[in-house]
Amino acid sequence: xxxxxxxxxxxxxVIASLLVVGQGNPxxxxxxxxxxxGALAGLYVLLDxxxxxxxxxxxxxxxxxxxxxxxxxLLNVPREEPAPPNVSALLGPTGMRLGVVLSLLLGAEIxxxxxxxxxxxxxxxxSEKSVSSVALIGSGIFLRHAFAxxxxxxxxxxxxxxxxxxxxxEHS
Amino acid sequence: MSWVPAPEIIAKLGLIFVVFNxxxxxxAFMVWMERKVCAYIQDRSGPNRVGFEGVLQPxxxxxxxxxxxxxxxxxADTILFAIxxxxxTAAAFAAFSVVPFGTEVNPFGLLEHPIPLEITDVNxxxxxxxxxxxxxxxxxxxxxxxxxxxxSLLGGLRSAAQMISYELSYGLAMVAVIMMAGSLSLRDxxxxxxxxxxxxxxxxxxxxxxxxxxxxxxxxxxxxxxxPFDFPEAEQELVAGYHTEYSSMSFAMFFLAEYINMVTVSAxxxxxxxxxxxxxxxxxxxxxxxxxxxxxxxxxFYVWMRWTLPRYRYxxxxxxxxxxxxxxxxxxxxxxxxLVLWVG
Amino acid sequence: xxxxxxxxxxxGVLFAIGTAGVFLRRNLITVLLSIEIMLNAVNLTFVxxxxxxxxVDGQIITFFVMTVAAAEAAVGLxxxxxxxxxxETLSPDAFTALKW
Numbered sequence: 001x002x003x004x005x006x007x008x009x010x011x012x013x014v015i016a017s018l019l020v021v022g023q024g025n026p027x028x029x030x031x032x033x034x035x036x037x038g039a040l041a042g043l044y045v046l047l048d049x050x051x052x053x054x055x056x057x058x059x060x061x062x063x064x065x066x067x068x069x070x071x072x073x074l075l076n077v078p079r080e081e082p083a084p085p086n087v088s089a090l091l092g093p094t095g096m097r098l099g100v101v102l103s104l105l106l107g108a109e110i111x112x113x114x115x116x117x118x119x120x121x122x123x124x125x126x127s128e129k130s131v132s133s134v135a136l137i138g139s140g141i142f143l144r145h146a147f148a149x150x151x152x153x154x155x156x157x158x159x160x161x162x163x164x165x166x167x168x169x170e171h172s
Numbered sequence: 173m174s175w176v177p178a179p180e181i182i183a184k185l186g187l188i189f190v191v192f193n194x195x196x197x198x199x200a201f202m203v204w205m206e207r208k209v210c211a212y213i214q215d216r217s218g219p220n221r222v223g224f225e226g227v228l229q230p231x232x233x234x235x236x237x238x239x240x241x242x243x244x245x246x247x248a249d250t251i252l253f254a255i256x257x258x259x260x261t262a263a264a265f266a267a268f269s270v271v272p273f274g275t276e277v278n279p280f281g282l283l284e285h286p287i288p289l290e291i292t293d294v295n296x297x298x299x300x301x302x303x304x305x306x307x308x309x310x311x312x313x314x315x316x317x318x319x320x321x322x323x324s325l326l327g328g329l330r331s332a333a334q335m336i337s338y339e340l341s342y343g344l345a346m347v348a349v350i351m352m353a354g355s356l357s358l359r360d361x362x363x364x365x366x367x368x369x370x371x372x373x374x375x376x377x378x379x380x381x382x383x384x385x386x387x388x389x390x391x392x393x394x395x396x397x398x399x400p401f402d403f404p405e406a407e408q409e410l411v412a413g414y415h416t417e418y419s420s421m422s423f424a425m426f427f428l429a430e431y432i433n434m435v436t437v438s439a440x441x442x443x444x445x446x447x448x449x450x451x452x453x454x455x456x457x458x459x460x461x462x463x464x465x466x467x468x469x470x471x472x473f474y475v476w477m478r479w480t481l482p483r484y485r486y487x488x489x490x491x492x493x494x495x496x497x498x499x500x501x502x503x504x505x506x507x508x509x510x511l512v513l514w515v516g
Numbered sequence: 517x518x519x520x521x522x523x524x525x526x527x528g529v530l531f532a533i534g535t536a537g538v539f540l541r542r543n544l545i546t547v548l549l550s551i552e553i554m555l556n557a558v559n560l561t562f563v564x565x566x567x568x569x570x571x572v573d574g575q576i577i578t579f580f581v582m583t584v585a586a587a588e589a590a591v592g593l594x595x596x597x598x599x600x601x602x603x604e605t606l607s608p609d610a611f612t613a614l615k616w
Contacts, residue, residue, distance in 0.1 A: 064552070098539075134356055152580055156586070
């Protein structure tokens with residue numbers, strides 16, 4: 001049952017990501033990425049991480065993607081144009097040759113590295129803890145990693161200010 | 173007969189069936205209640221021809237909408253145009269799946285163990301509701317975009333911006349209750365509210381968090397795009413709005429989604445603040461009656477507000493959400509945190 | 517049960533798809549979307565290995581990765597808006613003024 005769910009969610013995630021990268025309409029790309037995030041949230045639930053799954057939906061699919069959607073709609077992003085004709089022979093049309101080769105190399109290298117490691121089976125029974133995982137995550141973030149938490153808050157503040165300043169219209 | 177599933181599965185499926193139908197019926201009931209209450213507030217009598225006191229009016233409306241022609245603008249994006257009402261409605265229904273509406277019952281003594289009256293109980297239930305409500309924004313945004321008209325797009329974007337802005341205060345009010353209850357599961361939060369002080373005041377969180385309840389309700393009204401925060405939907409009805417290009421069943425689905433969102437916000441408010449299914453006189457297994465009574469009270473308050481208060485202008489609405497409601501919600505959170513730490 | 521390697525393979529495949537998107541696409545928004553795919557693949561690896569080792573640290577790291585991704589998406593989109601206002605196009609070939 002778990003294996004079936006893994007294959008279903010994994011297939012949805014991979015197909016949606018391929019379509020995001022492969023198809024032309026930016027609006028459809030954004031919606032397909034949301035589908036991919038939903039599939040990943042399902043995988044997190046399979047991995048006994050319900051808090052991460054829900055946070056993924058709230059933060060990624062519910063906030064970041066809405067940001068992308070707003071920008072795509074406000075800029076009325078067109079379908080992409082073909083590459084200008086004076087690119088070098090190494091890159092090929094739209095840089096495809098080198099880009100495709102590099103990505104395939106990366107994928108092959110990752111799979112090779114994984115093949116050298118033995119099969120790892122998950123330990124059973126970590127879901128019967130008496131303390132809920134949310135409480136554990138909370139105590140971890142606020143006690144052991146408190147500095148990272150505070151630094152991330154400052155990062156978000158800086159990003160907010162930066163985004164507002166960068167996207168402002170010039171009144172001159 | 174070895175393929176007959178276990179009785180627990182049948183009970184679960186029966187529960188899902190009951191909840192789904194209750195939600196649809198409650199949307200129909202809301203249509204009727206809104207028109208009747210609006211009529212009495214305006215000193216007239218509302219629908220009174222179809223059925224006794226107009227009770228069958230929503231069904232007549234549905235039959236009329238079913239027979240209308242389904243239009244689609246020629247330049248609209250077909251897939252997104254079709255998906256938008258589905259996303260809205262699916263998110264509205266799905267958010268109700270973690271709301272508990274009763275204690276454990278054993279229907280007619282058929283089951284071995286009593287089942288709790290809810291569809292599921294995850295230990296992050298409050299966050300699940302929050303997440304699915306965020307998904308509902310996409311229905312509106314996609315509807316605005318795919319209609320391929322400037323006014324629809326602006327209506328959709330304004331509506332989405334309003335929903336995002338009030339989501340923050342919505343979440344902060346919920347966090348204050350979670351701090352007091354110590355758990356994210358709605359069932360645990362309701363169970364923490366059982367018992368009374370001095371023998372007659374129930375231990376509901378509304379007495380400990382009056383400001384939080386107010387913030388939650390206001391943010392909930394803004395989340396569901398209801399009056400007085402329904403500028404993107406109403407004012408532009410003269411020109412457009414995100415659902416202008418929709419007709420027949422798609423239009424009905426948007427309004428179904430809106431009413432069910434209202435029901436969900438009311439149900440979560442009763443679970444968080446009004447003690448869910450707990451009530452004085454009835455026995456435990458009839459707790460769902462109290463739940464229905466409390467949800468009905470909040471829904472009545474919703475309808476009452478719509479027909480009494482004037483509408484906020486869009487910039488007033490956004491200013492209220494960011495400059496007033498959010499700081500008040502953060503203040504409420506601080507005070508609650510301090511009290512939980514010192515008083516316990 | 518699904519062994520850990522399945523999750524790592526899936527995450528490797530997603531990361532490769534994201535990288536391909538960054539190289540291949542001529543639209544700045546889709547490039548940002550591909551970067552988000554890569555960050556998600558990394559999140560999946562963290563959660564899977566965290567579960568394998570029985571510690572909750574994997575989920576804590578994903579919490580921070582998501583936050584950083586949100587900040588980066590916000591600033592990236594603001595930059596895209598500013599660039600679009602300047603040149604009226606979103607193709608990376610229009611912004612080659614610093615090229616040799």
